[in-house]
Amino acid sequence: MSPVHFIDDSDQQVKHMDLLTSNDLIQPLSEALLTDDVESLVARENVEGPDLISRLMNIVNDICSFGDYRRIFKTECSSLTRRIKLLAPFFEEVQDSKAGIPDQAIARFKRIEDAVQDARELLRSCYSDSRIFLALEHETVVKKFARITSALEQALDDLPYDILQISDEVREQVELVHTQLKRAKERADAQDLQLYSDVALVLSESSNDEARNAALKQLSEKLHLKTLSDIKQEERALNKGISNGDYQTERRAEMTTLLMHLKEFAEKYNGLPDSLPSAENVSSENLSSPIIPDDFRCPISLELMKEPVIVATGQTYERASIQKWLDAGNRTCPKTQQVLPHLILTPNYVLKSLIAQWCETHGIELPQKTPSGERETIDVLLQKLSLGQPDVQRAAAGEIRMLAKRNAENRVCIAEAGAIPLLMKLLSSPDPRTQEHAVTALLNLSIHDDNKGAIVNCGAIDPIVEVLKNGSMEARENAAATLFSLSVVDNNKITIGNSGAIPALVSLLQDGTLRGKKDAATALFNLSIFQGNKVRAVRAMVVPPLVRLLKDPSSDMLDEALAILAILATHHEGKAAISDASATPVLVELVKNGSPRNKENAAAVLFALSQNDPVQTAFISKLGAYGPLMELARTGTPRGQRKASALLHLLDKNEKGSY
Structure with missing residues (x-):
């Protein structure tokens, strides 16, 4: 998978962004097997498919709403949440499919629902319950994670993919999750022995102060109970659980004792700060440390x-x-x-x-200076951005643009200094050059992953889209590139899709320079990985210009156009739009004479067009595709071979009248 390269935008060189096919993004895995017990399970269930999928989507949304797990079982919670979120596109495609859930698959989806429901309750408990209670019940909670992991893995084990109308890319993603769950199940019984030891030391009446303090230090870090505000929050959760009768009587005394010791520890060594002393410094000598003014x-x-x-x-x-x-x-x-x-x-x-x-x-080590890059220069430039005249702002934005391009350290420093909100305001500048500098500076800053969230959180998406619609050509190009960079984060794909960016990207794809078209294509491809954005792109009429690019060898956009069409063809509206655009003859020609990657993507689109469409299948056969497909199935890329073989199977069935 090739990286994205941002080349100096000020000298008009084209930024080169190697497009990925959807197959590059999701590693293909082995085929899942359909077991014999599915039909017998169906008889035991009476669930309507649409309602079942809606419930599954609601559960996934609930799980996503819990937020970050910065507490005990953080790794387990984050891993389980990530895997369930990866199943969302699968549920979406089944929901969008005209066929819905076939009767043979309802029992299997019911088992998935049971597993994710249990996962939601466990994750909610880990997110909101008393941390001390979770620590004392550590063994039980670990067993719950193991049981849910196993149940979800088994529910995915025999999905009848052959009767579900889902894309290869989504199937591969589900299989990836299935494989991850198998691996997780094998190592899910690992226990945190240190946690048991620390809890035992704190509760033991015979432990000395030094050993108890060391154990309390470890517990406070592991349970994220480092400050008095953390302790107060934990106290509220504990009291709520006790009043609800959630905890056994014998546990209540242990929990109260642990909370008391942790509170005393925070008060004794911390006062009110947000962090505890390091483990090696927890001793009586801390009591004589000077008080910070x-x-x-x-x-x-x-x-x-x-x-x-x-x-x-x-x-x-x-x-x-x-x-x-x-x-x-x-x-x-x-x-x-x-x-x-x-x-x-x-x-x-x-x-x-x-x-x-x-x-x-006082003999205290001076605080370590944060890497500053060109901090003083940056601070002066930001003052000019905020308070300067238009010509001063233009020059300052241009300098920040170049500093942000120079190195990663500058990107961190510029963002930390507060540049992002100021640059965002300049996106609406009436001066075209100031606007270009501002959007390009944001593009360069967005290369650093930590800055992507800051740019989105400050509300920059809508102003960037406005530049994409109405800015100068260079500003539009760099706005498209910025949206691509931000869309690397999955949640941002949704935000950008909701902003109205996709029609503006389609417009740039049609009337931009070669560089602008490539930037627009890269952003459209990345956004269309999210299922909901495929529909937006199709309804924004992206397919006709893509097909025109296929038919124009001089466009130098063949790879990009095919890659986007291959991913849009996995949605039924995209498939219909491609068929209506009369793309089939040029796709067959590309299977015959294209590059290996072009043959692969062309075969993928043709296969999507042929599914459940005997007329299209017959047309493909009439155009002479059989021989080139045979060659592709023998010598093509792994994905090309798979697509060609599947399409040949459909051609044979149609020829025999058994489609």
């Missing part, structure tokens, strides 16, 4: 500040903490609650010097 603590993290910065209200915060606050969409000062007139973060060099002097006087 309140002015040296960040009002958000309550930790000693490394890079103090001043916001518009005059309050000082740690740069990383206030930037995280702003990236979350907040536009007020956390301490005063005043609305911030601008988002510039100005370094507080005086306070930083005082903190350094205090650390030196």
Whole structure:
């Protein structure tokens, strides 16, 4: 799988983005076997297919809503959630299929529903229940994860793929999940022996203070009960469980004791900070550590500040903490609650010097400086973006664009300094060059994965789409490239699809320069991996220009057009649109004379067109496809061989009148 290369956009060189076929994105796995007990299971169930799929989709949505698991069983919860989310496109395709769930498959889907329902309850428990309770019930919870993993793996074990109208890509994704569940089941019985040991030490009356403190340190980190606010949240969850009668009487005493020890530990060694001392420093000598002056603590993290910065209200915060606050969409000062007139973060060099002097006087190691790149230059440029005249803003945006292109460290520093909201505002600038600089700077910043979320969270998608619709050609090209970069994150595919970007990308595909068309094609391909965006692309009339590109050898867009058509053909509306565009003759010609990758994608589209359509199948045969398909089945790429063989099977059935 080739990486995406962003080449210097200022010298008009074309950014080269190697398109991937859908087969590159999902590793093919072995064929699943259909067992003999499916029909007997059907008799025991009386479930309507559409309702069953709707319930499955609702369960998946519930699981996705739980958020990040930053607590005990984080790995297990995250893995199970990720695997269930990967099944969503499968449920969507079955839901979109005209045939729905065949009777023979209803029992199998009911078993999937039972497994994901159990998964939802376990995940909800891990997300909201008392962490201390989960620690004490660790063995039971681990067994539940093992049981649910096994149940879901078995439910997927004999899916009747041959009677389900789903695409090869989605089938391969389901098989990938199936394989992952098998591997997880084999190692699901592993226990956290250290957790048992730490709990036993804390509850033991004979353990000494040093051993107990070390165990409490480990427990506080593993259970994410490091601060007094964490402890208060845990206390509420514990009291709620006790009042609901959720916990056995003998467990209540242990849970209360553990909570008391953790609370005392946080108060004794922490006071109110957001983090605990390291394990090796938990000893009596910590009690004599100097008290950090309140002015040296960040009002958000309550930790000693490394890079103090001043916001518009005059309050000082740690740069990383206030930037995280702003990236979350907040536009007020956390301490005063005043609305911030601008988002510039100005370094507080005086306070930083005082903190350094205090650390030196008390023999404390100076806070490690965050890698700064060209921080001072960046801060000055951001002030110009925020307060400068239009020509000053244009020049500053151009410099930030080039700094962001230079290296990864600069991309981190520019984002942390608060550039993203300021650049977003410049996307609506009436000056075309300022707009170009702003969108290209965001493109360069988006190369760093951590910046993708910050760009989306600050609401930049809609302004980027506006540039894509109405900007200069260079701005439109780089807006398309930015949307591609952001769409690498799966959740962003949905956000971008909902923003109206797809019709604008189709427009660029039709009237852009070669570079613009390639940027638009790359973004459209990546967005169309999400099932819902396939429909949007088809309804935005993407198929006719793609077919025109197939018929124009001089377009230099053959690979891109075929790759998009191959993924759209897996949806019934895409299949109909391709057929209506009279693409079949040129596809057959590409199977005969195209490159290996073009033959593969052309065969994939032809196979999709032929399924359940004897007229189309007969037409393909009439165009002389049989011989080239035989050759492709013998010498093509693995995916090309598979598609060619499947299509030959349909041609043979149609020839014999047994379609």
